[in-house]
Amino acid sequence: MREKSFEQTHNGNIATSESVHEINHETGQFVRQKNRFTTPFGDQEGQLPVEAHRYRLLWTPLCPWAHRQKIAFALLGLDDVISTGTAHPHRSEKGWSFANNPGGVDPVLKIHYLPEIYAETDPNYTGRATVPCIVDVKTRKVVNNDYFNLTYYWETAWKPFHKKGAPDLFPKDLREDIKALNDVIFNDVNNGVYKAGFAESQEAYEEAFDALFARLDELEERLSHSRYLFGDRLTDSDIRLYVTLARFDIAYYPVFLCNQRRLIDYPNLWNYAKDLYSIPAFKNTTHFDAIKYYHHNEFGILPKGPDLSLWEEPNDRAEKFGGK
Structure with a gap:
């Protein structure tokens, strides 16, 4: 494997060193660096103590x-x-x-x-x-x-x-299902866009591309039946899917060559993303300007589009599935 900086990809169209990744030189596939510090939080011996302000x-x-x-x-x-x-x-x-x-x-x-x-x-x-x-x-x-x-x-x-009234994002009765779905979302969507965008062979790129859009098609169908990924319950899985959707049209579609369809071309995924964006915890932490800043070209020019005001438009999720 060898390391490659982003400014070396896409014919030099992106002039940023946001990250350095590893590439499997034989297959051209992107390989994400493993995490080094993985000690969990908890009250067991050897775990990180849960302590406020530490x-x-x-x-x-x-x-x-x-x-x-x-x-x-x-x-x-x-x-x-x-x-x-x-x-x-x-x-x-x-x-x-x-x-x-x-x-x-x-x-x-x-x-x-x-x-x-x-x-x-x-x-x-x-x-x-x-x-x-x-x-x-x-x-x-x-x-x-x-x-x-x-x-x-x-x-x-x-x-x-947790604050009073905080949602249960990882309910005990759904934990195994949430973990299973999160693995799928990670492999094909969260990391899938990077596997496509950083691929160094046509075969590796197309494999990641096809898996990504096949999974988005499945999630589009899933969200035709419920407001969130698990019915009417906001969960950890919704957070994980949202962060990729929020970056899709502004970054992954044009820059990572994930250009079969845009987020706004998926009626359910798009309205679902806007629904989440209407929640202050999602909206107030989503900084489109920062995402755009990363994707300037070699002359420092920032992309003018897409039209971000669309995120403020009404969504149909409450009308379809109830709730506020």
Whole structure:
């Protein structure tokens, strides 16, 4: 495998080093870096203690994996007990930076670049410093960057700190079904757009492309029968699907060559996405400008479209399935 920066793809049309990925040189397939810090939160020996005001989430609004943490925080009320540090949406040559903060540093950790805290945690760490990551402010160490499982911890281990009236995003009676669907959404949709966009062979690209749109067709049909992915219950799965849908027409369709259909061409998926966007936890954490910033061309020109005002238009989900 070899590493490849995004500015080397798509004939040089994108001039950004947002991320560096691995490519299977034999097949041309994109391979996502494994997470290094995966200790779960909990009350068992060896687990991370659940303690208010001890941890800091580092994220950037560009990243879908980080975005879903912020949606969960807002829905559950965890912003009151876990602080957040926001990195600039452009990943510099030195890694994610805090250039958008006064003095160019994270105000709590006093770091200029995300790799600094990874190096403090493990001087021998050689992987990319990724977001989202959770830092133990007491020890100044990265304790978890397991983007796939983090929302499960917010929904379960951190339940004592949920705000009054918080939704049960991971109900016990649906957990196995939610996990199964999340695996499918991850492989074919969340990560599927990257497998298409970063592919280095026609075969690898088409394989990911076909799997992505076959899955979107299935989800379109599923959402013709219920307001959310699991009936009338908002769950973890809805968060995971939403973050990709929110980026689809603005980024994945034009830049990652996922151009068979746009999100707005799917009546149920589009109205479902607008329905979620109408919820403050989704809307207030969705920063389309940051997503656009990532996708400027080599001359720094930002795409003018698509028309983002469409997200504010009414949706038909409550009319079809009831509820507010």
